[in-house]
Amino acid sequence: MGSTDNQPPSAPSAFEKRVKRRISARVHDFFAVCPPGLKTTCMNELAKLHPDIKEIQPLPGGVAFKAKLPMGCLANLSLGSPSKILMRIAAFKAENFSALEKNIKQIDWELFLPGNAALDIQATAHKSRLYHSGAIEERARAIIEPRLFTPGKKSEQNLLIRADNDQFELSLDMSGDLLFKRGVKQKVMTAPLRENLAFAILKTAGFTRQDVLIDPMCGSGTFSIEAAMIQANIPPGFFRSFAVEDWPGFREKNFNHLKKQLRENFTLGTGSKIFASDIDASVLSLLTDAIDQHDFLNTIQARETDFFDIQPAQLTREKGVVVLNPPYGKRLGSNMDMTHFFSEIGKKLVADFKGWRVGIIYPEKALGKVMNLPLRPMPFFHGGLDLFAGIGKIRG
Template identity: 50%
Template structure:
């Protein structure tokens, strides 16, 4: 039996899962490790303020692909809510050596799966291997799945295995990574990727991911005093992200997470944190009016979608979506460089084959130099050629998106 009684099970959960530190890994896009590391330090500070000093993060390490850190489960849950640059957060649950299926099965059976996953969960199992004797991913999944399945079903196991889980339960994912016969098992805390903020109802073609928009705005040192111009807004990623950042509303405010179904999840702790951040955001908005966010695009459908989205919550009502050409835009005056312009011009599949992308970026550079002097700008470029064509004399921020190496122009125009 998995559970003798609820009290005994809860004690096991507290002793083994919620009451002790674990190792986690925040996956972040290439080039964003530094921003992700700084965010992790901020999460640690917030955890100390909201929970206790014992809930802060330790051993923050920048590794290939992301940030490894050690903390308690509820702080890792808080990280999912707060982090804008991470793609997902994984909880490490086991690491062992296995050079054959018998050893693999023994190690999988030794894990108390019922302490990690909800009863009757059917986790999706994803396997990657490199230089291991056990290399066939399907065969590895076929050995792991029935063991996990048997531990999570008390009675009446279903005849067919799927990954949907009980109605209303977030899907769960088990990541298995094998390298040189050493296997590392992790559970995906986030569920859907963290760049899916739960805000947009409709998506336009090839939108910029929220993690990249957040990172660009972070590099531009966006503050609550800045006016934001987003004159090629598309789906409004920059506008929406900027609106939340300016009133300190966490990126994960409007979405759910896979960990919310875990036995060790402390719902009261997360509710307390959410309420605290929502109250702080309201205080930001009530203290004084924040500057408007000027969103423009030639795609009327995209503008209509953004108008609908901007009415969903008070924090987005500063966004002013208008169907218009960027090159017709006359920016309002700013003082003390307190204007932030962000541009994600069409490139790749968003650009018509007959369009001259070099000529487009040259025209953008002329427009910015003529009309946006003193604005802090972030312009996404699909390559070095387009970056140099802008001729703005600013620095570059390498990014990776949609299979492309991007070079974002970052700096003050006319400086």
């Protein structure tokens, strides 16, 4: 039963002991929220991450797993495909507001959340007697806020309340900013590919640390930067922070130690393994700016080149992975026909990329056929559109 006292705990060590017993030492339910199409990549990542991560299970909207809090932190730091990671803090049935309030009062909010939390509460209700999400949020806020007591600079925290058939689930967002924000790029072009999608396409195309990459319509370089991080063994979340870092159960010392160990395993290369190019010099400068700022990006060679002029053999003797996010819709320009453009891309790949693995994004299923390549379509959703990533290998 949570304390209703809104004073800070007088004996920090007693408070810390409670946090340890109730939060840090317990196994919790986590949920990695994934965009459609990325669940398999996320399951594979979780399965490899740590043996203490158990009961990995695909569910609508993402992948559930059980672990202790430090493993949840490791997942935030190390997974490339999810959008965010939630920690479930309560599950109960409530058919009316008094049952809802009674259950919310029982949660040890002060053990989960920092005292200075600025709480964003988002409720959704489906097939439930309590269906007014605004009223659910209001009742929850009225109970939780008086329990958080520290004035001063606020820590942004998100609480998600989901009601389905009168069954409530309350989860805290451990990530804060969406996880595709890696903290590497300073500037991006309009509607760039999200990093978690680029990561999943690279992984599904079989890209490994040993492979070379050609990213011939690189724009601001999302694929190339993700590939450089994979090659250098840098966890996707290494350069950013997470909402969980403000929680009372977060152990800063242990987390910093973990990051130090991970840093010792970075393999910063020299010599080009990643060939990024674009026909548009202005977008390319976004990538070259990032390369100038981060040493680990020095494996990327960025050039202004037309894709149709590229001869892979002039760049590398190895055959690796080629990834393309061609322009489509408005970006293609009114005088270019999409069917013709994608058919030309297909012909170029067959002619000059024999033996290369390929990952190519296209906006309509029919365009997959137009390219006449042995591609397996991986459907996903991006920027309000249903898209496909065609994954395969060019014969030869």
